[in-house]
Amino acid sequence: MKKLIIAAAVVFAGLQAGTARAAEDTDPPARDWSFSGVFGQYDRAAMQRGLQVYREVCAGCHSLRLIAFRNLEALGYGEDEIEAIAAEYTVVDGPDDEGEMFERPGLPADRFPSPFANPKAAAAANNGAVPPDLSLMIKARDGGADYVHALLTGYVDPPDGVELLDVQSYNLYFPGHLTAMAPPLSEDAVAYGDGTPATVERMASDVVSFLAWTAEPAMEERKRMGIKVILFLLVFTGVLYAVKRKVWAGLH
Amino acid sequence: MSEFKPTNPVIRWIEHRLPIFSFIDHAVGSGYPTPRNLNYWWNYGSLAGIALVILIITGIVLAMQYTPHADYAFDSVERIMRDVNYGWLLRYIHMNGASFFFIVVYIHLFRGLYYGSYKEPRELLWMIGVTLLLLMMATAFTGYVLPWGQLSYWAARVITNMFTAFPFGETIVTWLWGGYTVGNPTLNRFYAFHYLLPFVIVGVVFMHIWALHRFGSSNPVGIEADGPQDKIPFHPYYTVKDLFGLGVYLTLFAALVFFAPNMLGETINYVEADPLVTPAHIVPEWYFLPYYAILRSVTFDIWFLSAKLIGVILMFGSTLILFLVPWLDRSPVRSARFRPWYKWFFWIWVFDVAVLTWVGANLPVPPYLYIGQVASVWYFFHFLVILPLLSIFEPTKPLPSSIGEPVLKGGGASAAGAASKPMEKA
Numbered sequence: 172m173k174k175l176i177i178a179a180a181v182v183f184a185g186l187q188a189g190t191a192r193a194a195e196d197t198d199p200p201a202r203d204w205s206f207s208g209v210f211g212q213y214d215r216a217a218m219q220r221g222l223q224v225y226r227e228v229c230a231g232c233h234s235l236r237l238i239a240f241r242n243l244e245a246l247g248y249g250e251d252e253i254e255a256i257a258a259e260y261t262v263v264d265g266p267d268d269e270g271e272m273f274e275r276p277g278l279p280a281d282r283f284p285s286p287f288a289n290p291k292a293a294a295a296a297n298n299g300a301v302p303p304d305l306s307l308m309i310k311a312r313d314g315g316a317d318y319v320h321a322l323l324t325g326y327v328d329p330p331d332g333v334e335l336l337d338v339q340s341y342n343l344y345f346p347g348h349l350t351a352m353a354p355p356l357s358e359d360a361v362a363y364g365d366g367t368p369a370t371v372e373r374m375a376s377d378v379v380s381f382l383a384w385t386a387e388p389a390m391e392e393r394k395r396m397g398i399k400v401i402l403f404l405l406v407f408t409g410v411l412y413a414v415k416r417k418v419w420a421g422l423h
Numbered sequence: 424m425s426e427f428k429p430t431n432p433v434i435r436w437i438e439h440r441l442p443i444f445s446f447i448d449h450a451v452g453s454g455y456p457t458p459r460n461l462n463y464w465w466n467y468g469s470l471a472g473i474a475l476v477i478l479i480i481t482g483i484v485l486a487m488q489y490t491p492h493a494d495y496a497f498d499s500v501e502r503i504m505r506d507v508n509y510g511w512l513l514r515y516i517h518m519n520g521a522s523f524f525f526i527v528v529y530i531h532l533f534r535g536l537y538y539g540s541y542k543e544p545r546e547l548l549w550m551i552g553v554t555l556l557l558l559m560m561a562t563a564f565t566g567y568v569l570p571w572g573q574l575s576y577w578a579a580r581v582i583t584n585m586f587t588a589f590p591f592g593e594t595i596v597t598w599l600w601g602g603y604t605v606g607n608p609t610l611n612r613f614y615a616f617h618y619l620l621p622f623v624i625v626g627v628v629f630m631h632i633w634a635l636h637r638f639g640s641s642n643p644v645g646i647e648a649d650g651p652q653d654k655i656p657f658h659p660y661y662t663v664k665d666l667f668g669l670g671v672y673l674t675l676f677a678a679l680v681f682f683a684p685n686m687l688g689e690t691i692n693y694v695e696a697d698p699l700v701t702p703a704h705i706v707p708e709w710y711f712l713p714y715y716a717i718l719r720s721v722t723f724d725i726w727f728l729s730a731k732l733i734g735v736i737l738m739f740g741s742t743l744i745l746f747l748v749p750w751l752d753r754s755p756v757r758s759a760r761f762r763p764w765y766k767w768f769f770w771i772w773v774f775d776v777a778v779l780t781w782v783g784a785n786l787p788v789p790p791y792l793y794i795g796q797v798a799s800v801w802y803f804f805h806f807l808v809i810l811p812l813l814s815i816f817e818p819t820k821p822l823p824s825s826i827g828e829p830v831l832k833g834g835g836a837s838a839a840g841a842a843s844k845p846m847e848k849a
């Protein structure tokens with residue numbers, strides 16, 4: 172039995188090493204997110220500020236194609252607010268009865284429009300690099316929320332001897348360090364409605380809180396349900412153990 | 424064991440025309456005599472069965488919302504995660520259910536190796552088990568392609584590409600793909616197989632259990648029962664023990680599904696498949712890592728055989744060799760408890776597989792490459808050399824005279840006395 176546990180530990184250590192090796196660059200520092208841990212939940216205020224950062228900064232380059240305006244209900248917005256946010260966007264609809272495509276204000280059922288018509292247009296506008304969609308970003312990179320936060324705050328001057336092209340920036344955490352994304356955040360890039368000072372650090376953690384939700388909108392429900400399921404199973408298994416003992420008692 | 428005599432008139436009416444109730448009773452009821460000394464390692468067979476049922480049920484429901492098309496598959500999975508009621512739950516159960524299925528079946532298989540369950544007269548039972556493992560691999564591989572993420576796509580490409588190592592390889596691969604690269608026809612056929620194979624597995628599981636019931640379970644001391652005092656009815660003893668095991672299993676499973684559902688997966692599969700962007704690390708799911716390590720540890724051609732071909736042959740060989748184990752291990756003693764040398768070599772082999780798993784997760788560069796090569800050689804050395812040699816040279820320990828002896832420390836008379844009580848109840 173002991174040997175088996177050791178063997179299992181070896182396998183898991185191996186898997187661990189396996190995930191770690193992909194990040195041969197600097198590992199992003201682990202942060203304590205409101206949504207980490209068994210009881211972790213999203214921070215509504217941070218997500219609302221993060222939405223603002225996405226809309227005013229990131230949306231210039233990055234799409235968020237899996238998210239519809241109606242989903243913003245989860246951030247604590249009411250129906251009117253969602254309609255108002257949607258209406259600020261123009262979406263292409265159609266064809267109408269004449270067979271023409273037409274533009275109209277966004278509705279809650281619409282998804283966030285993408286900044287570029289297609290990847291080619293996106294690449295053309297960004298010196299050949301396509302800004303990836305952000306909907307699933309937090310689940311799509313090793314390090315998740317920690318990584319994206321580190322990326323957004325990890326721009327530094329290149330070390331001596333590293334030559335940058337005009338269109339490149341040096342980032343401590345981006346794989347290979349040279350990224351086509353210029354530092355997107357700068358002090359007071361947005362003006363928060365709730366008076367929170369818009370430091371780079373604050374904006375980065377807010378937009379990551381928002382993106383953590385876009386990647387895994389069912390997380391809160393999942394964890395709440397999980398706690399109940401586990402509690403039930405523990406009791407249920409305990410009862411089964413007692414029954415097993417009782418049934419087998421006559422044998423030994 | 425007692426005859427099956429139902430008292431309920433409805434059951435009697437049905438039983439007379441279709442003896443299904445006695446069939447169930449003989450399969451998993453009081454009519455199936457089981458060795459009294461089975462330990463918890465004997466729980467994994469029934470756990471595998473339940474894992475299979477969980478996968479089939481969640482799989483069918485997922486299929487009701489999934490779209491098998493290269494352009495829509497990724498988004499349809501995200502729709503299941505976001506817009507389908509409890510779709511996230513179904514998908515996480517199915518995804519992690521596959522991992523747990525493999526954990527359970529690997530333990531089940533290791534149990535068989537440790538206790539020598541594959542020996543006469545259970546060789547065919549064992550071989551049906553290896554067949555199940557192969558079918559599971561095919562099912563898991565085709566299933567992993569369906570969400571059409573980056574690794575889905577590239578795993579399909581890398582693995583199918585292995586066939587180019589064989590003569591007429593290009594033709595075979597084009598035929599497998601249904602085109603000149605992995606594309607929509609590939610996804611469609613993988614989906615067809617992924618839906619089909621689990622039901623083939625169900626059929627083969629029935630044969631597995633049929634073969635099992637021919638001689639009944641083996642047991643930790645590995646000697647056959649020599650009388651009714653060595654056996655107890657499956658129900659209620661093992662039904663309740665299996666249920667308790669199931670409770671533990673479900674608790675661990677729920678912890679993974681609800682609190683770390685993506686832990687065993689690769690992040691990059693949340694990026695949609697892109698034929699133009701090769702991921703820096705193409706790794707299979709964890710349960711394929713040992714085979715992957717063996718495949719990649721061959722870096723040299725031998726005579727007219729290319730490194731690639733040898734790698735592919737060894738990779739398949741690592742599983743196929745299990746078919747031969749009943750004949751490679753000729754030791755008359757089944758259980759490792761009485762085989763002092765084999766016991767050590769068994770654990771070294773388990774460690775070797777763990778090392779291969781670890782190597783498989785890393786790039787095939789030094790030192791991983793060399794460690795992988797040593798571990799691959801040992802893997803085969805264990806089966807092809809150690810097992811046959813042990814059969815000849817190992818001094819085995821004396822076997823107990825009966826199953827009851829080590830269980831009921833008193834032995835003889837008291838064993839019969841203690842055993843008679845539950846027998847009456849049955």
Ligand code: HEM
Pocket residue numbers: 464465466467468469471472475528531532535538540541545548549551552553554555556559624628631632635639640641642745
């Ligand atoms: C689809 C996957 C499988 C299912 C559902 C399954 C199911 C079962 C069940 C219910 C039992 C009886 C309970 C037990 O002994 O634990 C059993 C026994 C057995 N299985 Fe499997 N099995 C599967 C795969 C395998 C594999 C991959 C192997 C080995 C290569 C294997 C080899 C055996 C052997 C040798 C026994 C008899 C063990 C003994 O009595 O000592 N099975 N299986």
